[in-house]
Amino acid sequence: MNWFKRLPGSRREVPGMEWRLLRRLPMITLVGTLLPALYALGARLFDGGLPEAEVLKAVQSADIMAIAAVVLHWTVMFTLAIGCFIVVVMKGHAYVADAYPLVDRDYPPD
Template sequence: MSPFNRLPGFKKSALGFECKVLKKLPHIFLIGTTVLLVLLFNARSDFFGLDIKDALVMEYTILGSLLFHWMCTLGIGLFCIIVWVMKGPAYVMDPYFLPEES
């Protein structure tokens, strides 16, 4: 007997928008990270002509935006994986049979 038995009569749902988002997520992650890192290196190389205090504020803002971008990408990815798993077949480990009423 297998550890997980499929629930009889349960049908898988069709894959939807979550798979399309999961396929595009690595590209979104790489493009967003690249853009923010280019901005960060330009801020450090005196490209914008800022004084030291403004350059530090710009660096911290870009680093915060980079971390925010990573966390949003991770959150969206986890959400899509959860939806994808929940659309799969239903399994039952040990069914709980209700006692018969007398």
């Protein structure tokens, strides 16, 4: 059984920015994950001469901000990946589904 019937005369479109973006997404995701992690690590290493209670509060705030930035970044990257995938599929060949008779018609049956 052939699940996909290619529409006669359909053609693929030229690949565009979506493929360039899909190829760069892993590196962009890695860099966008490491930058907030480095920020949180820097908050742990450099206390700035603050008292212990202030350092603990600053470290906790840095951790919360880093986690929020990473989650937001991953969400944006996942959304971009879905969008690029949709564009790739839409630029591909056209397929036709099996025909089925419509029960509800705009005109009376013959």
